[in-house]
Amino acid sequence: MSQPILRTERIRLVPLSAGHLEHLAALSADPEVMRYLAGVLTREQAAEELRTTLAYARGGLGCWAGFVDAGFAGLWSLRPGESAGQAELGYRLPRCHWRKGLGKEGAREMLRHGFRDLGLDRVYARTAAANKVSQATMASIGLRHVRDFVADPEYFAPGDDLHAVEYAVGREEWA
Template identity: 30%
Template sequence: MKPIIKTDRLIIRELQSSDAQGIFLMDSNPAVHEFLGKSPITTLEEAQNAILFIRKQYETNGIGRWAMLLKDTNEFIGWTGLKLINTETVNGHQNFYELGYRLNQDHWRKGYGFEAAKACLDYAFSEMQLDKVYAYAESGNIGSQTILQKLQPVHTESFPYDGVDHIWFEFQNNKIGS
C-alpha cells in the first residue's frame, strides 16, 4: 500500500487487515491502556474490528488513524493520524480534527511519537489545508503531554472528560514546533 507520509524513520499508511496482529500486541498490553480507560483488548477479533471501524472512517470522513511502521524493517509499531470528531462534543468543541498516536510499549521513548505527530500536523496543514488541529491527553499521561508540548501548541487548558482530568492542546497552521 502506498504510504501517506514518510519521515526519516517511519512509513505512515492506511491501516489494513494485515495489521491486526500488531494492533492486538499493542492494544492487549495493559500498560498501553493505562491512560485510555484501562480496557485493553483480549482477542485478535477485537483488533480486526478496530481496523474495520477505522477503515469505515476513511470512507465516511476521508481520514482516520494510520499505521505507523519502521522504515528499515516495515515493523508495525503503532498508529497515528487525524480523526474527525463529529459525533460528540469534547471540551466544548464539535466537528474538529484530533491528532492522535499510540505506540507499542517496546517503542516508547524513542522519539517515534513526536516524529509521527509532527508529520501528521504537517500533513493536516499542508495537504488538508486545515487551520486548527486539536489533541488531548489525560493529565497523568506525562509521555503524551511531553510530545504535544514539544509541538508548541498555541493554547492549552485543563478540562474534565469522562470523569478524568485532561489537558487540551490547540495547534494552528504554521505554528508547529521542530
C-alpha cells in the first residue's frame, strides 16, 4: 500500500516528496519549531532528513505535508514502530499555525489512518519532558502517558535536557 492523500475538515495531507524540500527546510530552520528536537537544521541537513524520511515511506506509513487553502501548514508522520503493528506519530507545524488546532486535527487523522486503514495495534509519540504543549496535544487525541525515559542524545540539540516522555494508545482504546 502506498501513502494515500488524506483529508481532514481543514487540512489536505499529501505524501511528502522531494518537492517539499523548501517547506521542510524553512520549518527546520526556525529555532522555536526545532526547540524540542535536534536543533535548527541547515538546508543540507533538512535535505538529508527528507531522504531519510522518504526511505521509510512504505506500507501506508510515511510522512505527509499538510496544506490549508494551498498554504503549507506542517508535517505529520507515522513512522515504523519498534515492533510489528506499531507506528510512531509525529508532527511539526510552522509558528503561524500554532494554537489553531491543526496539530491535533492532523494527528487525529494519523490515528484514524493508522488504526482503520493500516490495522495498527498501537501508536505512540515521544517528546521532551519539557514540551508540555506537545504532550497536551497527545493527550487531547487520546494518547496516555506510558513512561518517562532518557532519550538518545542524537534526538535533542547538544546540551539539552535528555528527559523525555512517551504517550501511546492501542487500537481497542482508540475505538
